[in-house]
Structure formats: C-alpha cells, structure tokens
Amino acid sequence: MSLTMQLLILVLLPVAFLLPTGSQAGEIIGGQEVKPHSRPYMAYLEIERKGKTYICGGFLVAENFVLTAAHCNGDKITVKLGAHNIRKQERSQQKISVHHRIPHPQYKETTLNNDIMLLQLADRAKLNRWVDTIALPRASERVKPGDMCSVAGWGDTSTESESSPATLQEADVVVMPDPACPRKPNGPYSNYKSSTMMCVGDPKTRKDSWKGDSGGPLVCRKTAQGIVSWGPPTPPGVYTKVSTFIPWIQATMRRLQP
Structure with a gap:
C-alpha cells in the first residue's frame, strides 16, 4: 500500500484503539452527543x-x-x-x-x-x-453543494488522541462542490471519483467524521445520501454516494x- x-x-x-502507523479512519470531530435514540x-x-x-x-x-x-x-x-x-x-x-x-x-x-x-x-x-x-434516495438523486447534512457515529472525537466516546455523537456537515476534493496526482484526493463519491465538510468548521465512524450514514433531509468512507485528517471527507x-x-x- x-x-x-x-x-x-x-x-x-x-476496540483496543491500536491503529496501524500512519492510518486514518472514520469518528466525529467537532460534534456533540445525540439525543438518545433520536437516530x-x-x-x-x-x-x-x-x-x-x-x-x-x-x-x-x-x-x-x-x-x-x-x-x-x-x-x-x-x-x-x-x-x-x-x-x-x-x-x-x-x-x-x-x-x-x-x-x-x-x-x-x-x-x-x-x-x-x-x-x-x-x-x-x-x-x-x-x-x-432510514429512507434511501432515489437512483441518481443529487445533493447540491451547500446542502446541510449530518453524520453520526461512535468513533474518535479527536485527531490527536484515541478518545472513543461511549455514546453516539453527531455533527452537522455541509456538502462541498466536487472541486473541493481536487484529483491532483499524489494529493490527498487523487482517488476521488465524483460519480461514486461525495465531498463533504467545510475545512473552516473542522466538523468531520473520523476513526470508527466508517460505514455510518450521511443524512440529508431524513435520507441516507452518503456513507462515511475515507479522507485526510481535516475536512472535507469523502463519502460513498448512495444514490449511484x-x-x-x-x-x-x-x-x-x-
């Protein structure tokens, strides 16, 4: 690799919170605990x-x-x-x-x-x-840049420490235009593909999914539009585009x- x-x-x-050196994964950064059983x-x-x-x-x-x-x-x-x-x-x-x-x-x-x-x-x-x-989108349904969505998970709450919460956490994240995840060779988004992926999370807010959140839903207007997939330590993160x-x-x- x-x-x-x-x-x-x-x-x-x-579960032991021991990650392979230099690897990153899907937890909620900059979020808060959800109202119990609201998701x-x-x-x-x-x-x-x-x-x-x-x-x-x-x-x-x-x-x-x-x-x-x-x-x-x-x-x-x-x-x-x-x-x-x-x-x-x-x-x-x-x-x-x-x-x-x-x-x-x-x-x-x-x-x-x-x-x-x-x-x-x-x-x-x-x-x-x-x-x-939870409802799924229609085939090829589009989510527009600027749309506000939310992500939730039990993953880490900090990129600096392995601090995994016991309770479900959530954060509001904004859908970004595809060029916000630029496909530059050797850049962090070199494998980004707009037909199957979504670019989500404003770098100015620092709200993001992180280690342990992988596989969780990106929810936009009560519909699961994305799946936490991959990304660098700071937003935007990359989500699987469910409608595809x-x-x-x-x-x-x-x-x-x-």
Missing part, C-alpha cells in the same frame, strides 16, 4: 478480522438489512441496533449476527471506489421506537429475501 493510501484510508477503529436507524458493528476486533457504523435499511462501507468487511460481523451507550446493556439494544456480507462486486481496496456493503442479518430486527429504518448504488442495493435485497 502506498504512503498516500496509508495516510488516507478510513481504517476501522480497533433509531444507527447500527454499531463489531468486526472480527484476523483475530482482532474493530468497530464501524452502519444503518438499518430494512428489517434484515444494514448498509455500511465495504472496507468494514471482516471474518465475522455482529450488529447492535437500538444503542446509545455502547458500553452499557441498554434494554433498547438488539444484538444480531450477520448471515451474509455482500460488498459491492466492483469495490477496490486500493482506491476505496464503490465502498459500499450490504449486510443480511441472521434475524429480522424488531422495529420499535428505538430501532427503525440504488439499483444494486434493490437487486441484491430482492435476490436474498426469502
């Missing part, structure tokens, strides 16, 4: 990979499907729904194992293009006031539904 990719990839946040679609993912445990975010899109980032894949994934404080056993929580992991067939680990994955749950979630689905993948999501869910 090149030095550029080591610096950029939104790696998962290990009932949020999923907390525990990922086992080669004997280590990592965390990612995700979001419930049907009773038995969670959407997340393809780079959150592992040997085994367990999903926790209805959580606010993930260090407590809240009565609202539902813990469900993943039956099938379906990363996008064109996902590229080297460029993080097509960084999207569907998780089919082993059991259907029980929908209630703590656990519910609606035909694949729908076809995959239809194929796997019993």
Whole structure:
C-alpha cells in the first residue's frame, strides 16, 4: 500500500484503539452527543478480522438489512441496533449476527471506489421506537453543494488522541462542490471519483467524521445520501454516494429475501 493510501484510508477503529502507523479512519470531530435514540436507524458493528476486533457504523435499511462501507468487511460481523451507550446493556439494544456480507462486486481496496456493503442479518430486527429504518434516495438523486447534512457515529472525537466516546455523537456537515476534493496526482484526493463519491465538510468548521465512524450514514433531509468512507485528517471527507448504488442495493435485497 502506498504512503498516500496509508495516510488516507478510513481504517476501522480497533476496540483496543491500536491503529496501524500512519492510518486514518472514520469518528466525529467537532460534534456533540445525540439525543438518545433520536437516530433509531444507527447500527454499531463489531468486526472480527484476523483475530482482532474493530468497530464501524452502519444503518438499518430494512428489517434484515444494514448498509455500511465495504472496507468494514471482516471474518465475522455482529450488529447492535437500538444503542446509545455502547458500553452499557441498554434494554433498547438488539444484538444480531450477520448471515451474509455482500460488498459491492466492483469495490477496490486500493482506491476505496464503490465502498459500499450490504449486510443480511441472521434475524429480522424488531422495529420499535428505538430501532427503525432510514429512507434511501432515489437512483441518481443529487445533493447540491451547500446542502446541510449530518453524520453520526461512535468513533474518535479527536485527531490527536484515541478518545472513543461511549455514546453516539453527531455533527452537522455541509456538502462541498466536487472541486473541493481536487484529483491532483499524489494529493490527498487523487482517488476521488465524483460519480461514486461525495465531498463533504467545510475545512473552516473542522466538523468531520473520523476513526470508527466508517460505514455510518450521511443524512440529508431524513435520507441516507452518503456513507462515511475515507479522507485526510481535516475536512472535507469523502463519502460513498448512495444514490449511484440504488439499483444494486434493490437487486441484491430482492435476490436474498426469502
């Protein structure tokens, strides 16, 4: 892996908080704790990979499907729904194992293009006031630069220290024009692709996703328009553009539904 990719990839946040040298991942910077259970679609993912445990975010899109980032894949994934404080056993929580992991067939680990994955749950979630689905956009629906959206996760709250909160955090972030993530050779956004990615976060605000937020939703007007994917230590960050993948999501869910 090149030095550029080591610096950029939104790696998962290990539960032991030991990150590979020089790597970065998806937590909320400059945000605040959410009102408990105000985002009932949020999923907390525990990922086992080669004997280590990592965390990612995700979001419930049907009773038995969670959407997340393809780079959150592992040997085994367990999903926790209805959580606010993930260090407590809240009565609202539902813990469900993943039956099938379906990363996008064109996902590229080297460029993080097509960084999207569907998780089919082993059991259907029980929908209630703590656990519910979020709407997906229409195919090719566009979010305009200047639109205000929000991102949430249990990832780190600082780029300087490994400080992972117990409770769900959120931040408001603005959609940037594609040129704000310039594709300069050897630059931090050299792998940016406007057809499958979104450039999000004003560098002046310093509000951003960070380590451990990978796979969580970018929510614009109550719709999951993006997925936390990758980026440098300061905004803008890069999100998977969900609207591009609606035909694949729908076809995959239809194929796997019993």
